[in-house]
Amino acid sequence: MNVIWLILLSVGIVFAVFTGNLEPFTQAVFDGAKSAVEISLFLLGIVSVWLGITRILEDSGLIYRIAHVFRPVLSRLFRNIPDDHPSLTAITLNILANLFGLGNAATPLGIKAMQELDTLNKDKGTITFEMMIFIVLNTASIQLIPFSVIGILAAYGAHNPAEIVLPVLIATAISAVAALFILFTFRKILK
Template identity: 75%
Template sequence: MNVLWLIMICISIVFAIFTGNLEAFTKSIFDGAKAAVEISLFLLGIVSVWMGITRILEDSGLIYRIAHLFRPIISRLFRNIPGDHPSITAITLNVLANMFGLGNAATPLGINAIQELDALNPEKETITPEMMTFIVLNTASIQLIPFSVIGILASYGDSNPAAVVLPVLVATTVSAVTALLVLSLFRRILR
């Protein structure tokens, strides 16, 4: 992959030299780097806020109430997890982060959920059906409000950044349901 990037950069430099746009090329490199840093800092702020909210929810015990609300859905999806196992809370936190479009914040929560699910795994060399379900659910997550996308659109001056909410909700719901149905189908076929 590094070779591919190097080739593309070299071709871009050669093209900029031959077309007389070396100055514009150089300016665009620095503008792109600046934008990348700004977006990274913006996303870092979102992740930090969400992780703080997560910590407050955990410390206050509210996450257990939220997990209780999600328990019927999660219990149906994850049938072999005991009702009081910490993985339920970890999965709930991950699902909530994904629902609010905070995929970057959901990553450490997802890692924690997998670790909790692995604690239930008697065979550490294999993946459990619950782990598979979680990976599919996490990857094709339903997003109610994509805060990260809305924030990025707003930071670039979009006049209506929230216009993406309904299309994102429909697309992510369809993808999550489809992914879970395909997983269920494969499980039945491979039994």
């Protein structure tokens, strides 16, 4: 990947020199770097707030009540996970982070969920069907309110950054249902 970036940067510099646009090229590089840092700090703030909220939810015990609300849906999807297993809490937190469009905050929660799911794995080093289901749900990332995207659009001055809520919800829900349908279909075929 580093080689690709080096090639792209080198080609850009060569074209800027030959077309006489070295000054605008240099300005664009610094503007892009500034913008990247600003967006990174903005996203870091969102992730920090969400991880703080998840810590409060865990410490207060509220996450177990939330997990209990999600349990009927999760028990249909994850049939081989015991009711009191910690993976359900991690899966619930991951799904909640994704529902609120906080994919960056969902990543450590997803890693924790996979680690917890691996404790149920009898054949270490292979993926279980529950792990596959979780990967599909995590990747599809159904988003009720995509806070990160709305925040980025607002930071860049979008007139109505929240107008993406319904299209994002529809697109992510359809992708999750389709992916789960394909996963369960292949499982039935290959069984």
